[in-house]
């Protein structure tokens with residue numbers, strides 16, 4: 001069996017960012033509109049700080065406005081809600097992202113639900129979840145959008161494909177399933193309680209793994225030639241006493257059987273911020289009543 005084609009998420013994310021930059025130029029030239037993204041970071045979580053820094057740099061690279069609101073960890077919930085209201089009312093700000101996790105004394109759901117759904121570039125607001133499932137123009141969560149873009153680079157026509165999504169979280173599994181349904185796949189959502197999960201996965205032309213269990217999906221579960229998209233990012237001990245990142249898919253085994261596969265790192269990961277920028281450009285166009293290149 002030949003080795004699977006490796007889907008290069010880093011390169012594909014760069015093409016998404018180039019598309020966003022072109023869309024920003026178009027919105028500026030035709031409507032004098034510069035999309036703007038505000039990121040709210042509460043506290044000092046080191047991973048979140050790196051993430052927010054990368055987001056800001058890439059937002060500016062695409063020609064958009066970027067604002068970072070860094071608040072101390074002990075900021076009262078009411079102050080965070082007041083900041084979100086201020087951003088909701090700011091016409092220059094088209095996208096609002098409140099970085100998760102928030103400190104424990106803040107009710108994340110309450111904060112996320114206070115974001116104007118039209119500015120909800122994470123796509124987490126119940127209004128956007130509803131819009132996605134009923135097929136209306138929605139802001140769609142970034143990692144799911146990125147996963148489907150990657151799948152389509154090797155399987156441009158997903159119509160009628162058997163897709164198995166492993167994991168049923170609100171931020172990945174469920175929105176991926178909704179997007180694949182929109183692409184006319186036959187979608188199965190498998191999860192930790194699924195019986196005979198290996199047989200379920202073996203029927204799939206497309207597997208999207210988002211369970212958060214390191215290397216759970218084995219090579220013997222994969223139908224020869226299937227496309228495997230690995231959303232997992234798990235830090236595990238390495239042989240040298242350090243740690244390493246692995247996905248939810250046992251990469252080496254699965255790459256021997258699959259037709260195409262995403263690596264970890266360098267697969268779905270780089271797509272998330274690229275799709276956030278795409279959502280920001282889409283949100284700006286929608287708010288201006290202009291047709292978006294992305295919706």
Ligand code: GUN
Nearest residue numbers: 097098099100101122142
């Ligand atoms: N923290 C880690 N990833 C994300 C994300 O995609 N959105 C938000 N809001 N917080 C995050």
